[in-house]
Amino acid sequence: MAPINNMEAAISQVVETVENQLDQQIDQLRNLSVDDLETIRNQRLKLLKEKAAQQIEWKKKGHGIVVELKDEKEFFSTTKTSEKCIILVYSDDTIESKILDHHINIIAPKLLECKIAKINVKSCPFLMKRLNLTKTPVLILIQEFNIIEKIQRFDNIIDISNKSTEALLYRLHTSGIIQNEDLVAPTQKKKKVLTHRRKVIREGSSDSSDDDSD
Template structure:
């Protein structure tokens, strides 16, 4: 038998199978009575109520906003209560930490399923040592109480100070700490870099706004 005819026959068989499935589903829907429709409605309503209840529970735990962890000892209880946590280790005097603050404050209400928070690195020396936080800003990403990933400096965010919030969202999505369809091969396009803006060299080289904590002790 001709190869083209074999392919054509297989395509026709596949199309017929799909058509039969569609016809069967339409028939099932047509034959539903009010009790069947009511059961579907009640099941959907119960799912929505459960979803709303879970969201309310997360909001009561501080999800939906970008908050500060005031003391080192509160870090682990927070990570145990919230299944997904984005924690920014910052220093008040570090300029790039303020850039991170801006983006995380935007993302927090958008991704209620994740706890967004920050902690002053100068007030948690032991924690920084345990997590090997050396460069600020560092964003620690945790899932189910375990460290999943780190975003250190801006190299993963385009290597510039003026990256868009979508870039931060994409990077967090790669780790699975937020629900985001992040394609690792297709990061968001960076906007036009302002004239005179500093790029990767300043960030990697420990410029005046990126701090290395390795010799702070």
């Protein structure tokens, strides 16, 4: 029973924390003056303008669409001009490459903060060798000039359905290349919650075992 009790305690603690935060926000709203509201309005307008300017800058760099890279020189120049990059290395003769190409074209407009591109495996032999890649397709995720992950398994991305698009977005979210929770479908969020609960149970079970050994 210890793992279940630990999980219930963890959930109760999260709920209590959220409730306290909401109470604090409500209290703050009740005490706001007209000047405070005007300040908040101006701050939000400033943030909206900054966000719009950032989106314009991203689009100037080719964000929002999938760009075909001709060679390795373009690959490296692309990773130097954009903070976040998602690059598909594909081959013409694999159905998996065609499926991923379909999905990255769908998600590109949603992920303006990322430069999304693709390059044919024939155009990047040095890159394949340097990154120790032996097969395609592969998604290379780059942030601040560093490769954070090379995705080579696409178990849940098996066709061109919306479900597979959602699975790809969730996979990218778990990698950390995108942080926007709104892009993760409810069904994928449930998986995340279940994964967290299993982790809590495992940790609770481990703690219980440690207590028993004492």
